[in-house]
Amino acid sequence: MEEKRFYITTPIYYPSDKLHIGHTYCTVATDTIARYKRLCGYDVMFLTGTDEHGQKIEEKAKEAGVSPQEFVDKIVTGKGGILDLWKLMNISNDRFIRTTDDYHVVAIQRIFKKMYENGDIYKGAYKGMYCTPCESFWTESQLVNGCCPDCGRPVKYAEEEAYFFRLSKYAKPVQELLETGTFLQPASRVNEMINNFIKPGLEDLCVSRTSFSWGIPVDFDPGHVVYVWVDALFNYATALGFLNDRYDDFDKYWPYVHHIVGKEIVRFHSIIWPAMLMSMGMKLPNKVYGHGWLIIDGGKMSKSKGNVVDPYVLAEKFGVDALRFFLMRTFPFGSDGNFTNELLISTINTDLANDLGNLVSRTTAMVEKYFGGTLPAERETDALDEDLLGMIKSTRDKYEEQMEAFQLHVALEEVFKLIQRANKYIDETAPWILAKDESRKARLATVMYNLLEALRVALVLLTPFIPESCEKAFAQIGAQGEAVTWDKANVYGVLPATVTVHKGETLFPRIDMAKMLQELEKHDKPAAPAVKPVLPDVSIDDFYKNDMRVCKILSCEAVKKSEKLLKFTLDDGSGTPRQILSGIHKFYEPEDLVGKTVVAILNLPTRKMMGQDSNGMLLSAVREVDGKEELHLLILDDSVPAGAQLC
Ligand code: MSP
Numbered sequence: 001m002e003e004k005r006f007y008i009t010t011p012i013y014y015p016s017d018k019l020h021i022g023h024t025y026c027t028v029a030t031d032t033i034a035r036y037k038r039l040c041g042y043d044v045m046f047l048t049g050t051d052e053h054g055q056k057i058e059e060k061a062k063e064a065g066v067s068p069q070e071f072v073d074k075i076v077t078g079k080g081g082i083l084d085l086w087k088l089m090n091i092s093n094d095r096f097i098r099t100t101d102d103y104h105v106v107a108i109q110r111i112f113k114k115m116y117e118n119g120d121i122y123k124g125a126y127k128g129m130y131c132t133p134c135e136s137f138w139t140e141s142q143l144v145n146g147c148c149p150d151c152g153r154p155v156k157y158a159e160e161e162a163y164f165f166r167l168s169k170y171a172k173p174v175q176e177l178l179e180t181g182t183f184l185q186p187a188s189r190v191n192e193m194i195n196n197f198i199k200p201g202l203e204d205l206c207v208s209r210t211s212f213s214w215g216i217p218v219d220f221d222p223g224h225v226v227y228v229w230v231d232a233l234f235n236y237a238t239a240l241g242f243l244n245d246r247y248d249d250f251d252k253y254w255p256y257v258h259h260i261v262g263k264e265i266v267r268f269h270s271i272i273w274p275a276m277l278m279s280m281g282m283k284l285p286n287k288v289y290g291h292g293w294l295i296i297d298g299g300k301m302s303k304s305k306g307n308v309v310d311p312y313v314l315a316e317k318f319g320v321d322a323l324r325f326f327l328m329r330t331f332p333f334g335s336d337g338n339f340t341n342e343l344l345i346s347t348i349n350t351d352l353a354n355d356l357g358n359l360v361s362r363t364t365a366m367v368e369k370y371f372g373g374t375l376p377a378e379r380e381t382d383a384l385d386e387d388l389l390g391m392i393k394s395t396r397d398k399y400e401e402q403m404e405a406f407q408l409h410v411a412l413e414e415v416f417k418l419i420q421r422a423n424k425y426i427d428e429t430a431p432w433i434l435a436k437d438e439s440r441k442a443r444l445a446t447v448m449y450n451l452l453e454a455l456r457v458a459l460v461l462l463t464p465f466i467p468e469s470c471e472k473a474f475a476q477i478g479a480q481g482e483a484v485t486w487d488k489a490n491v492y493g494v495l496p497a498t499v500t501v502h503k504g505e506t507l508f509p510r511i512d513m514a515k516m517l518q519e520l521e522k523h524d525k526p527a528a529p530a531v532k533p534v535l536p537d538v539s540i541d542d543f544y545k546n547d548m549r550v551c552k553i554l555s556c557e558a559v560k561k562s563e564k565l566l567k568f569t570l571d572d573g574s575g576t577p578r579q580i581l582s583g584i585h586k587f588y589e590p591e592d593l594v595g596k597t598v599v600a601i602l603n604l605p606t607r608k609m610m611g612q613d614s615n616g617m618l619l620s621a622v623r624e625v626d627g628k629e630e631l632h633l634l635i636l637d638d639s640v641p642a643g644a645q646l647c
Pocket of ligand 1: 023295301
């Protein structure tokens with residue numbers, strides 16, 4: 001007999017920046033599924049964590065002037081960091097792994113060695129294109145317009161001695177696995193993987209690097225660090241104690257693995273991951289589910305685009321449950337969804353404030369008003385009740401079918417059909433008219449009881465989505481113990497006949513759309529750059545003493561032994577090349593500037609810099625954003641001739 005066990009994971013997050021609402025979406029979805037399975041009586045292991053190695057982190061730490069470990073510690077465990085965010089969002093993970101944890105490091109070294117010893121990892125030389133932000137190697141044929149097919153950013157040529165994993169050897173079994181149709185879902189992702197990656201030919205995968213050091217060292221070959229994706233993927237096994245002594249529930253949960261991942265990392269989870277597991281002789285995951293992205297204005301959220309939405313701000317304004325609900329209710333899990341503040345507010349107002357919140361407050365208010373809070377035991381049924389009672393008994397099955405397929409938004413639709421039916425039942429039965437007639441007390445009590453039963457069932461099914469609100473609502477409708485269990489969510493007549501309600505606070509207050517949009521706008525605007533005050537006046541005659549002219553950059557090179565300086569040879573229109581040195585190497589590469597039309601001030605005294613003459617200064621626009629200096633060289637249209645004077 002199959003054990004009722006369930007192991008579910010989120011991707012482990014890169015602590016390279018603060019997390020945004022897109023990351024929160026994935027974790028809330030996984031949390032909802034984990035809570036659902038617990039509700040159904042499963043022994044659940046829910047894992048999340050952080051993926052802390054790699055070149056990107058090393059570079060970011062260097063920029064910030066701290067060690068990589070200090071850098072990730074701040075983002076993971078610091079105030080307002082990843083752990084705080086999951087606590088705020090009421091994420092019920094059972095375990096949290098950091099890939100810098102000692103037990104994981106040791107286990108990865110053992111795993112790497114095992115694949116080396118079984119001949120699936122071999123030493124070679126890597127020559128190819130590498131995307132630093134994605135930590136991914138790509139073949140020429142995989143590039144899109146010469147850029148990374150995942151993020152669209154430029155890739156760099158990289159060549160180094162490296163270890164390779166024999167991914168090509170596993171092309172056939174991986175394709176067969178994908179073709180089963182159950183391993184990878186939704187189904188559309190299967191064709192994408194087979195057509196885009198397997199059919200063009202799977203090449204062996206470079207699995208070690210020597211050009212940076214922030215990674216897990218290959219213990220039998222110093223200088224090599226394990227490719228970050230090998231390190232990251234095996235977290236799912238090491239967090240259960242695979243090849244380490246920290247935990248010992250690998251055998252217990254491994255046969256029940258389910259991975260929830262974003263669509264851009266499906267390739268790693270459905271091709272590379274099973275191939276490595278096959279190489280290790282390990283059982284394969286039951287399911288990889290690739291969800292879509294939350295997008296804004298049709299594009300991916302990213303810090304560089306300035307369109308990331310802060311979950312802390314949204315949770316503070318709307319409440320954690322309202323935010324969780326919105327994410328799961330609005331966007332079909334599996335497809336992309338366009339995030340807008342308007343949609344967020346209207347979803348909360350319609351579903352939570354109007355439909356659910358109203359049903360709870362109207363029902364409890366009526367029981368208090370008509371019966372002083374406790375229903376009498378007498379009943380009088382009516383044919384009008386049949387439809388609602390039928391839905392009380394049948395909604396759980398429909399919901400279960402959708403939840404099992406991770407169609408979370410459709411499962412919610414089923415619950416809301418019940419809630420809407422109950423609201424309609426109030427209009428049909430008109431309790432305020434029954435209340436006027438003393439002889440209809442039993443009928444009125446029956447109507448109230450049916451409403452409370454409909455609410456009880458709806459709330460049990462909503463618990464995985466909005467756990468805190470359901471707990472409050474259960475207290476209001478007088479439901480507790482067995483009445484709030486999965487087993488009783490398809491049964492009518494569970495609340496005691498003489499149930500007592502306690503009208504409480506409004507669960508989901510209605511939001512004033514216009515006012516809230518205005519408030520949110522303040523947060524959505526990027527921080528205004530610090531603008532320096534205007535300097536005291538100078539006379540126009542003094543201004544004209546500055547000889548500023550258009551110049552063409554004839555050549556540009558980095559000054560040896562200087563990190564900052566670039567040496568320019570300029571055509572200033574005089575016929576004699578002019579040399580200027582400028583400290584802008586941090587912002588520009590020399591080869592990108594040759595041929596550009598720029599502006600220089602020429603009548604400054606000659607300055608010696610690193611032993612070389614500089615005859616003037618190039619003009620740039622500078623400003624400070626978030627404490628960081630930004631510089632833009634003034635670059636003009638090429639039609640402006642050299643020597644033209646600025647006035
Ligand atoms: N570190 C890897 C995962 C390794 S798993 C062995 C990684 N980390 S990530 O922080 O970049 O992304 C974590 C997850 O967040 C991914 O599943 C990604 O798809 C998801 N999301 C990031 N932005 C998102 C949206 N805008 N919308 C939905 N999900 C998003 O990838």
